[in-house]
Amino acid sequence: MPFNTIDQFVKKNVLAVQDFAILSLRSATNLFRRPLYVSDILIQADLIGFGSLPIVILTGFFTGGVLALQSASALSQFGATGITGQLVSLSMIKELGPVLTSLMVSGRNASGMASELGSMQVTEQIDAMRALGTDPTKKLVTPRLYATIIMSFFLTIISDGIGIAGGAFVAIFMLGQDGSQYFHTAYQVLRFPDVLQGLVKPLFFGTIIATVGCYFGMTTRGGTQGVGRSTTQAVVVASVLIIAIDFVISRFMIGIFGR
């Protein structure tokens, strides 16, 4: 690769990161500037939150179920199948609930945001909005950002609960374990840092989903082909960032709380 091409590649990516940071910061701080589009936040919360509920419930249930199956299979070698509930509960609440929920929400909503805003961008609707005196980041990005953060939080809690219930279903009806023991161990093992870790993660993941989806949408170029490209990029970047940030948050929380 010639030097000037590398130079341009680096410059382009540094500028993209700068633009992403500016868009994220502006859309976050717009909450404190008038006008605040409360009805748009509620509409987005409905679309993102309620709309994602079926996939989150299904994902949570089967993840909990498969966790119970695999855990019981491994634990049976040590005669410790009684702690299946502990494993399912800890795994769901600390890791799988937040991460899988966010990946599902990302697949559904980061792509939706990128394609919707991307279509608006290539058909000059964003420019028309600016020409009509409306700030597109306030009207389009800020509602999506806060709706995604709030709904990711609640969807994760639902996913955690459904996952533990899915694990219980498998443990009780397929593996013949005692239901009372399953729920008792699942509850007893949880400590404050575990719950905190599980509830902090979706706040970061929600931010990633909305800002990445909106950034790729707002910077779409190149007609319908560009919209398709933005949509794919938004899902890929959001998914990779979710997993990477999950590692960073986990390391940070374990560093602080020791578990």
Place this chain on the structure above:
Amino acid sequence: MSITTPTAPTIDEAAPQPDPNAPVITFDHVSIGFEGKKVLEDISFTVSRGETLIILGPAGGGKSVLMKLCDGLLQPDSGNITVFGREISHLKEEELYSARAHIGMVFQESALFDSLTVRDNVAYRLIEEHLPDEEVDRRVREALRFVELEDKIDMFPSELSGGMRRRVSIARAIISGPDLLLYDSPTAGLDPITSTTIVELIIKQRDVGHNTALLITHRLQDAFTLVSHRYNEQTKAMEPLPDGELDQNTRFIMLNEGHIVFEGTTLEFILSNDPFIRDYLS
């Protein structure tokens, strides 16, 4: 009927009040480029109050970019742009929103919000200003009556033809009674009959509303219709100016490869000996 109701209070009160005798638009040595390629270079011109400036030129000559510079949608790399006496080329985006309160823009492909009805598209600015629903409805109907689309008020843009979308876009631009109208190729991609309808609307708005306007067009016949016709309020129709007169408030600019190659009146344009213009006219 014209739409001349003044805009409700979005104008920045701290902004300096425009001088009524000053040019509405002044471009002073403006240049802009994208990805290292100059699109407009050293562009200077003025547009006076009540004047219509027709911008001609081949595709890719920077006409739409020039239009977006007027509305502050793009910022120049160098030079100054003054609109209503206010220097807009270095304003922050938040400050530009108040500057745009005086400006209505018709985009090349209409740029209607496809998820909103015709009513909500036309009313967009009024809804953002939180005007009462009754007033919004009254003014939307008035604007749609002006473009003869009142019966399409509850339809979505996807249900309209290209010409109707362009007319809705004009209604959206004029609903707040702007002093300056920017038409970016309002007849592009339309059949000749629909184009004439759009040009008639522009003439009607010019002659009844007495706005200042910038208009990009690829169609010479549209430009010549604009300078050779007027709107008759009695007959409510467009008619040729008497004795072959030409509208004195209309001027031409021709852009080619980012430079102004001609600026002047209709007669000067028609009689120009510049080979490029002769070639364009033929």
